[in-house]
Amino acid sequence: xxxxxxxxxxxxxxxxxxxxxxxxEGDTVRVGISDYAQDQLGDIVFVExxxxxxxxxxxxxxxxxxxxxxxxxLYMPLSGEVVAINEELADHPEYVNTDPYGKGWMIEIKxxxxxxxDSLLDKDAYLKGLEE
Amino acid sequence: xxxxxxxxxxxxxxxAKDEHLCVLTNAxxxxxxxxxxxxxxGADASSLLQKCFSKDLKQCVGPxxxxxxxxxxxxxxxxxxxxHVIDDAIxxxxxxxxxxxxxxxGMGEKISRHLQTHATSLSVQIRDLTDQxxxxxxxxxxxxxxxQKALRNPDTVFEGMRYFSFKGTWxxxxxxxxxxxxxxxxTSILLSRSGYTGEFGFEIFCEPERTESVWNLLxxxxxxEGVIPCGLxxxxxxxxxxxxxxxxxxxxxxxxxxxPWIFALPYNKNQTGFTKDFVGGESLLAIHDADYTxxxxxxxxxxxxxxxxxRVLDPTDTPIxxxxxxxxxxxIGKTGEKIYSVASPDKPKDFVPKGLSCGFVKVTKAxxxxxxxxxxxxxxxxxxxxxxxxxPDRTARVPIRSxx
Numbered sequence: 362x363x364x365x366x367x368x369x370x371x372x373x374x375x376x377x378x379x380x381x382x383x384x385x386e387g388d389t390v391r392v393g394i395s396d397y398a399q400d401q402l403g404d405i406v407f408v409e410x411x412x413x414x415x416x417x418x419x420x421x422x423x424x425x426x427x428x429x430x431x432x433x434x435l436y437m438p439l440s441g442e443v444v445a446i447n448e449e450l451a452d453h454p455e456y457v458n459t460d461p462y463g464k465g466w467m468i469e470i471k472x473x474x475x476x477x478x479d480s481l482l483d484k485d486a487y488l489k490g491l492e493e
Numbered sequence: 494x495x496x497x498x499x500x501x502x503x504x505x506x507x508x509a510k511d512e513h514l515c516v517l518t519n520a521x522x523x524x525x526x527x528x529x530x531x532x533x534x535g536a537d538a539s540s541l542l543q544k545c546f547s548k549d550l551k552q553c554v555g556p557x558x559x560x561x562x563x564x565x566x567x568x569x570x571x572x573x574x575x576x577h578v579i580d581d582a583i584x585x586x587x588x589x590x591x592x593x594x595x596x597x598x599g600m601g602e603k604i605s606r607h608l609q610t611h612a613t614s615l616s617v618q619i620r621d622l623t624d625q626x627x628x629x630x631x632x633x634x635x636x637x638x639x640x641q642k643a644l645r646n647p648d649t650v651f652e653g654m655r656y657f658s659f660k661g662t663w664x665x666x667x668x669x670x671x672x673x674x675x676x677x678x679x680t681s682i683l684l685s686r687s688g689y690t691g692e693f694g695f696e697i698f699c700e701p702e703r704t705e706s707v708w709n710l711l712x713x714x715x716x717x718e719g720v721i722p723c724g725l726x727x728x729x730x731x732x733x734x735x736x737x738x739x740x741x742x743x744x745x746x747x748x749x750x751x752x753p754w755i756f757a758l759p760y761n762k763n764q765t766g767f768t769k770d771f772v773g774g775e776s777l778l779a780i781h782d783a784d785y786t787x788x789x790x791x792x793x794x795x796x797x798x799x800x801x802x803x804r805v806l807d808p809t810d811t812p813i814x815x816x817x818x819x820x821x822x823x824x825i826g827k828t829g830e831k832i833y834s835v836a837s838p839d840k841p842k843d844f845v846p847k848g849l850s851c852g853f854v855k856v857t858k859a860x861x862x863x864x865x866x867x868x869x870x871x872x873x874x875x876x877x878x879x880x881x882x883x884x885p886d887r888t889a890r891v892p893i894r895s896x897x
Contacts, residue, residue, distance in 0.1 A: 404510035406794040406848045429509040
């Protein structure tokens with residue numbers, strides 16, 4: 362597994378303590394799991410995503426990510442409605458490992474409480490949490 | 494890295510999925526030095542083992558139940574008086590007065606003491622070789638080709654080497670001249686056609702100081718065949734797909750009955766009793782209401798987390814038992830109604846295995862092949878099907894001459 366210094370942690374996105382990432386894309390926010398999470402989980406073999414139209418609150422479980430050894434829950438970084446899901450993951454769950462911030466994106470949401478964005482961790486705060 | 498039986502071991506070296514698949518298509522090398530070995534020697538060695546080991550050494554080899562002879566090994570269990578499993582093991586016969594018994598990590602002392610307890614007034618010496626033997630498993634269809642290059646005398650070694658037989662020894666003693674098994678670098682090894690993956694392959698025993706050099710030699714020589722080192726995750730998913738039990742998880746503190754491995758018991762021809770007396774035998778014959786341990790297979794790779802809250806539900810959602818093992822066999826997938834492995838000779842063109850969850854359940858009902866149940870861990874419920882076999886087209890028993 363990777364050392365902390367080897368992890369990819371883009372500057373322009375925010376993170377949660379549960380290792381999801383969130384990136385603003387105009388009106389919507391794209392969500393996935395961080396490089397740390399995919400590295401720890403190992404090979405992802407199945408991703409369970411919600412349906413377009415489902416609504417959740419911040420912190421709700423919105424899906425699961427399955428590795429060879431375990432199942433891990435996915436938690437909403439922000440409250441909102443699911444407006445898109447990454448259908449490619451059905452045939453290519455490995456995108457989560459190979460490109461967690463790009464082709465491995467999971468859902469796109471329309472946030473319902475924009476002030477929640479400030480409670481997300483920036484890269485330095487997330488990194489600090491990993492180092493502890 | 495993860496703790497396992499008192500050792501720190503890698504879950505994977507590169508990727509659990511790649512390692513699992515590599516064993517099915519090429520070869521994988523597993524560091525199994527954590528397993529414990531015990532020697533049982535003396536005039537009463539056979540008597541002690543007949544008393545404590547589940548197989549009847551006089552009638553346990555092949556469908557004709559031939560006796561265990563020199564150079565053969567056999568799988569069995571050590572039971573306590575109640576008929577519960579203390580540990581499972583492979584027993585190797587060097588000669589009537591000398592055996593080697595390989596048990597699980599950390600179990601050397603316990604099994605040695607168990608044997609010692611039953612050895613009073615018997616002429617036998619039991620030696621616990623924990624941490625005194627190096628061991629690694631080379632498993633997969635290309636493993637024979639790799640060893641052909643790694644051995645000094647491959648033709649002699651592989652001549653007539655049947656499944657569950659062995660040749661040589663690691664400290665060079667007690668091997669008749671011409672019967673040694675030596676690697677290109679001079680290392681003496683015990684080579685056995687056995688393993689824990691269900692695939693064609695070998696277990697290799699060497700002196701502990703030679704372990705690293707043997708490991709490196711095999712990985713180097715086997716590069717052309719695509720061998721890679723494999724960790725605990727692939728070991729677990731491969732053995733589950735091969736319907737092999739994990740000691741203290743799939744077999745353990747309950748009667749060793751009504752499970753896929755009762756071939757380890759010395760049943761007589763019409764299964765009305767045993768062909769010998771042995772520790773635990775009497776209890777087993779008196780039990781008529783044991784749980785059923787059954788293999789299952791899922792519809793996709795999704796699993797449940799196994800904990801004390803995990804339940805097996807019947808079609809009416811009534812809890813009927815618990816889950817012992819639940820992993821994903823990454824080498825298999827379903828096309829239509831049939832399950833194929835990446836190694837299946839008749840697999841459809843462009844078949845890519847997506848993986849299927851599989852494992853064992855322990856239930857109070859006598860379910861049969863094809864019955865559907867649900868596994869529930871409190872978070873998720875997955876439908877699975879009872880099956881007698883999981884990964885198809887396994888290669889463990891293929892005659893060695895067709896694998897070279």
